[in-house]
Amino acid sequence: MTPEPLLSLRGLTKHFGAFRALHGIDLDVAAGSVVVLIGPSGSGKSTLIRCINGLVRPDAGSLRVAGRSVELGDEGAWQRLRTEIGMVFQDYALFPHLTVLRNMTLAPMRRLGLSRAEAEAQARALLARVGLAHKAEDHPSALSGGQQQRVAIVRALAMRPKAILFDEPTSALDPETIVDVLDVMRGLARDGTTMVVVTHEMGFAREVADRVVFMADGAIVEEGPPAALFGAPQNARTQGFLSSLRPASEALHA
Amino acid sequence: MTLLRHLTRTASIRLALAATALAAGLSAAAAQALPPLPKAIQAAGVLRAGVRCDQPPYGYKDESGNFAGIETDMAIQIAAWAFGAPDKIELTCVTAENRIPQLMGKKVDILLATLGVTPERARVIDFSKPYRWGGSDMLVAKDSPIRKLDDVAGKTVVMLKGSTQAKWFEDTMPKVETLRLNTASDALQALKQGRGEAYTHDAATLVVIAAKDPSLRLVGESFAVTDAAAGLRKNEPEWLTYVDAALARMKADGLYAKWVDKWVPADLRPFYADAFTKPKPTAR
Amino acid sequence: MDFDLAYLMAQGPALMRGLWLTIQVSLLSIVLSVLVGLLGAAARVMEVPVLDPAVRAYVEFIRNTPMLAQLFFIFYGLPGIGLKLSLFWSGVLCLTLWAGAYQVENLRGGLATVGKGLREASYALGLTPWRFFHLVAAPLAIRVALPAMLNTAISLLKNSSYLQAIGLAELTYVAIDRISMDFRTIEMFAAICVIYLALVLVLSFLASRLEFRLNAPFRH
Numbered sequence: 001m002t003p004e005p006l007l008s009l010r011g012l013t014k015h016f017g018a019f020r021a022l023h024g025i026d027l028d029v030a031a032g033s034v035v036v037l038i039g040p041s042g043s044g045k046s047t048l049i050r051c052i053n054g055l056v057r058p059d060a061g062s063l064r065v066a067g068r069s070v071e072l073g074d075e076g077a078w079q080r081l082r083t084e085i086g087m088v089f090q091d092y093a094l095f096p097h098l099t100v101l102r103n104m105t106l107a108p109m110r111r112l113g114l115s116r117a118e119a120e121a122q123a124r125a126l127l128a129r130v131g132l133a134h135k136a137e138d139h140p141s142a143l144s145g146g147q148q149q150r151v152a153i154v155r156a157l158a159m160r161p162k163a164i165l166f167d168e169p170t171s172a173l174d175p176e177t178i179v180d181v182l183d184v185m186r187g188l189a190r191d192g193t194t195m196v197v198v199t200h201e202m203g204f205a206r207e208v209a210d211r212v213v214f215m216a217d218g219a220i221v222e223e224g225p226p227a228a229l230f231g232a233p234q235n236a237r238t239q240g241f242l243s244s245l246r247p248a249s250e251a252l253h254a
Numbered sequence: 255m256t257l258l259r260h261l262t263r264t265a266s267i268r269l270a271l272a273a274t275a276l277a278a279g280l281s282a283a284a285a286q287a288l289p290p291l292p293k294a295i296q297a298a299g300v301l302r303a304g305v306r307c308d309q310p311p312y313g314y315k316d317e318s319g320n321f322a323g324i325e326t327d328m329a330i331q332i333a334a335w336a337f338g339a340p341d342k343i344e345l346t347c348v349t350a351e352n353r354i355p356q357l358m359g360k361k362v363d364i365l366l367a368t369l370g371v372t373p374e375r376a377r378v379i380d381f382s383k384p385y386r387w388g389g390s391d392m393l394v395a396k397d398s399p400i401r402k403l404d405d406v407a408g409k410t411v412v413m414l415k416g417s418t419q420a421k422w423f424e425d426t427m428p429k430v431e432t433l434r435l436n437t438a439s440d441a442l443q444a445l446k447q448g449r450g451e452a453y454t455h456d457a458a459t460l461v462v463i464a465a466k467d468p469s470l471r472l473v474g475e476s477f478a479v480t481d482a483a484a485g486l487r488k489n490e491p492e493w494l495t496y497v498d499a500a501l502a503r504m505k506a507d508g509l510y511a512k513w514v515d516k517w518v519p520a521d522l523r524p525f526y527a528d529a530f531t532k533p534k535p536t537a538r
Numbered sequence: 539m540d541f542d543l544a545y546l547m548a549q550g551p552a553l554m555r556g557l558w559l560t561i562q563v564s565l566l567s568i569v570l571s572v573l574v575g576l577l578g579a580a581a582r583v584m585e586v587p588v589l590d591p592a593v594r595a596y597v598e599f600i601r602n603t604p605m606l607a608q609l610f611f612i613f614y615g616l617p618g619i620g621l622k623l624s625l626f627w628s629g630v631l632c633l634t635l636w637a638g639a640y641q642v643e644n645l646r647g648g649l650a651t652v653g654k655g656l657r658e659a660s661y662a663l664g665l666t667p668w669r670f671f672h673l674v675a676a677p678l679a680i681r682v683a684l685p686a687m688l689n690t691a692i693s694l695l696k697n698s699s700y701l702q703a704i705g706l707a708e709l710t711y712v713a714i715d716r717i718s719m720d721f722r723t724i725e726m727f728a729a730i731c732v733i734y735l736a737l738v739l740v741l742s743f744l745a746s747r748l749e750f751r752l753n754a755p756f757r758h
Contacts, residue, residue: 055658083664093659097677097755106673107663139755152659159663351718358721378721415711416718424719433625433705434715440614444705447617449625 004067006031006163006194012051012061014044014218021047022218025061029163032192036205036226039215040241045198048215049165052196053085054078066162083111086156086164090171092148094140100127100151101136104158112159119158126154130184146177150184163194170201202245206230214238288499291336292492295363300342303329304362304485307347308438310462311517311526312368321345324513324526325366328385331509332364332500349436351416354379357485364497365485368456370418372480380488382497384481385505387534390419391457392473393445393464400452403475403538406430412441412450419454422478426538445470461525477538505530546725549716556712557733563626563708564695564737567633571694572687574634575641579679580671582642583649593642600639606700608632613704629701629708637694644686648679681752688745692738699734709733 005028012025022044029035037045050056052063054070057078063070065084071077094103104123108114114122127133130150132143140148149169156164166185170178182204189195189208199205205212206226213223214235222235233239295301305326306313316322326345333343348356353367357379370388371381392411394400400409410431413419423430433450435441438459445453446469453460457476464472484497504510510530518526578596581589600608609632616623623631652675660670680687702711713726 050658053662055661079661079664079666082662087659087662089655089659089662091655093655095656095659095674097674097681097752099755107665110669111664141756155663165662351714354721355717355723358723374719375721412705415715420715421719434707434711435705436703440703440705443614447614447622 003031004064005029006066007052007196008062008064009052010062012048012058012063014047014051014056014058020218022051022058025051025220027213027220029194029196030210031162031194033210034189034195034197034208036209036212037196037198037215038200038202038205038212038241039221043215044218045215046167047218049087049167049196049198052165053082053087055087083107083159084162086159086161088149088152088156088164088166088169090168092140092145092152092172094148094152094155096140099137099139100132100143103140103151104155107155108158123154123158126157127151129187130154131180144177145173146180149173149177149181153181153184153188157188163196164188166195166197166199168198168200170199200245202230202242214241216241288335288503289492289495291496292490294490295336295493295496298363299337300344301329301333301336301364302344302346302362303332304346304348304353304356304365304367305329306349306367308349309368309456309459311514312458313366315347322517324510324517325368327509327513327516328501328504329364329366331504332497335500335503336496349416350414351436354416354485357487360487363486363493367485368459369482369485370456370478370480371483372418372421374421375485378488380486380490380494381481382484382486382494382501384483385501386482386510386530387479388482388529389457389476389535389537390422390454390478391460391476392452392454393442393460393470394452394473395445396469396471398451398471400473402473403427403477405473406452409452410450412444412453413455414438414441417455418478418480419456423454426477458526458529461522465519465522476535479534479537481534541728542722542725545720545722546729549712549726549729552712552716553709553729553733556707556709559626559706560695560698560708560710561737563629563633563701563706564698567630567637567694567698568691570630570634571637571641571690574638575645575687576671576676578638578642579645579649580675582646584667596635597639597642600636605632605636605697606703608636609700609704625701625704625706628704629698629706632701633694633698636697637690640690640693641687644683644690645676645679647686648681648683649675651682652678677752681749681756684745684749684752688742691745692741695737695741696734 007029009025009027012022014022025048037048039045047056051058058072063072065081070081098106101120101123104126105116105119108119108122109116124133124136127136130153132147132150135143135147140151143151169185170181173181182201185195185204186208209226211223212226212229214221214229216237222229222233222238229238230242233242305321305323307315309323311323312325313323329345330340330343334340336342346356346362348362348365348367353365353369354375356362357365368388371384392400392403392406400406407427407430410433411423412433412435413423415434415436420432420434423432433444435444438455441453441455442463444450452473460472464470484501486494486497511527514523514526514530578593581593612623612632613628656674657670660674665673698708699710701708702714705711709730713730717723717726
């Protein structure tokens with residue numbers, strides 16, 4: 001008996017004008033699992049995870065979250081959904097005029113109804129978890145890229161989400177700070193956080209993912225456990241994509 | 255040199271007067287003799303006069319935008335005498351509030367602009383001999399409870415900045431709330447929109463408005479009666495002499511009566527004729 | 539005419555009453571015009587249907603017609619359609635609408651610098667567009683637009699002198715009124731120019747303090 005997946009996408013389609021960004025996407029994400037999306041740029045990975053929280057509104061298809069269907073045209077439903085699904089961006093997107101602490105208390109106070117004291121206590125605990133308790137009162141501009149991204153991750157966690165979406169979280173980082181961010185993400189995975197991750201970090205995918213999804217031209221080409229997908233890709237496009245990456249990825253993570 | 259010129263000029267005036275005496279009985283001929291035009295005015299070649307543009311029948315613009323009214327005609331007449339042609343004139347619209355600055359700033363050389371003679375003004379400019387008098391009145395809504403001057407206590411009275419009435423209210427009824435605007439049309443509009451309970455101005459101006467607008471009436475209590483005179487800069491005695499003589503000639507020639515007929519509708523004529531010809535009445 | 543300081547001293551209380559009204563009407567209008575600017579700029583940046591073209595028309599209208607005509611329209615024209623405002627509120631409405639149009643443009647420029655990334659981040663946290671606007675976009679836009687907004691506020695302060703035309707007894711009204719009675723032109727205009735200059739300097743000082751505070755998070 002399989003429990004109902006936390007996220008369930010069926011036939012999801014998105015056009016930008018005449019360009020078909022996504023077509024017929026079916027994807028299930030089980031609670032507590034880590035799904036990594038890989039694929040060449042322009043393959044629709046970022047569009048897909050933005051369709052999961054409505055930052056990009058799908059044209060057609062269905063989306064079920066925790067057993068509830070999301071009405072695609074209902075902005076209120078999307079807003080409620082977004083309080084339950086966190087997101088971390090490539091460029092961190094911290095609010096530059098607010099302190100780290102305030103970045104983390106803003107949404108919990110406004111959307112979860114936490115008191116300032118509760119929200120701040122929670123924020124300090126989360127910051128401590130990622131080794132940034134001493135930065136609570138600083139503004140983002142005083143932090144390195146890796147530190148900012150760790151704050152962005154705990155900012156998402158502060159909303160106590162059912163799942164977190166990651167859109168290339170390490171792509172803008174210096175190599176030396178990537179490790180810190182990936183460590184935090186590994187920790188989340190160990191704690192059973194449901195994660196959908198778009199990344200080029202194949203080592204991370206191999207190590208942490210429960211399932212890896214390869215996308216091209218707005219469609220899912222192939223998916224499976226990392227060992228299978230990386231070890232014995234079935235589709236010629238998957239093979240081509242992985243072999244184009246191999247030298248670099250071997251060098252870093254082999 | 256100056257003394258000599260002065261003597262000559264005095265002599266020529268004497269001569270003129272003597273000639274007048276000789277031509278006994280011919281008053282029109284007497285009036286013809288105007289003193290010499292001051293050099294500065296002569297050199298300008300044109301008379302620069304400030305007149306009102308919103309004060310019928312004294313000074314206003316007619317429907318086609320031309321200068322009109324009794325004081326406007328007075329200015330044109332002076333130009334005609336001074337330069338021999340009525341078009342040697344440059345008329346400027348002045349308001350109650352800017353007319354004295356316009357004169358002192360030499361934008362105009364004479365004001366024929368419903369200018370009442372007051373001690374404050376006499377400190378800064380010279381007045382000709384008065385050519386008429388003018389009282390003040392108030393315009394109110396037809397159904398207004400205001401029946402006399404004292405009824406405006408505790409109410410708002412609309413008036414023009416720098417007007418005789420503004421000064422009078424400040425000195426005499428300082429407790430009355432005033433709304434001071436820049437033009438008569440603004441003030442009338444403000445009254446009709448109920449921004450004040452009364453609008454005070456020269457009675458001569460209000461008479462015309464009341465006659466045209468059945469929703470308004472005059473309170474009818476005369477106050478702040480003052481002489482109206484031409485305004486000139488201080489220290490221009492030759493010009494003052496000239497203007498006084500010109501005004502006297504207008505009166506002698508019966509021009510005021512002619513202009514009242516020209517600019518005032520028949521039913522209102524006695525009111526204006528009195529102002530130019532009868533002595534000034536006494537009032538508050 | 540000599541400069542008469544004693545005369546000016548005697549007019550002190552009247553000038554102070556005018557000054558106080560100038561300060562009240564200007565401060566209120568500055569605050570309200572910034573609100574108009576924020577809302578108008580938001581409508582324009584978010585391309586809200588109907589509102590966006592309406593705001594655009596409003597800005598064009600205000601910027602291409604004389605303020606005095608707008609003032610007379612509000613004071614003498616609006617009562618004709620049943621909206622009779624007091625002198626004070628006619629003045630506030632006129633200055634607010636006038637400066638609001640410029641603040642829309644100033645803030646539109648400021649909002650354009652707030653990237654799409656911060657909007658997505660706000661929405662991803664479940665914040666509504668309104669909360670994104672007033673908690674994130676507006677503070678960031680104001681920081682960028684502040685110098686231009688200060689210019690508009692200074693113009694508003696100076697343009698409050700137009701309100702003398704409807705009889706509002708602000709600073710310029712007092713000066714003109716006294717001049718028309720006492721003819722002390724030089725003293726009065728010198729006095730009010732000095733006072734306006736002082737007001738502008740105070741306003742600039744307050745703006746520089748605000749700018750310092752808004753910039754604090756970015757100084758590293």
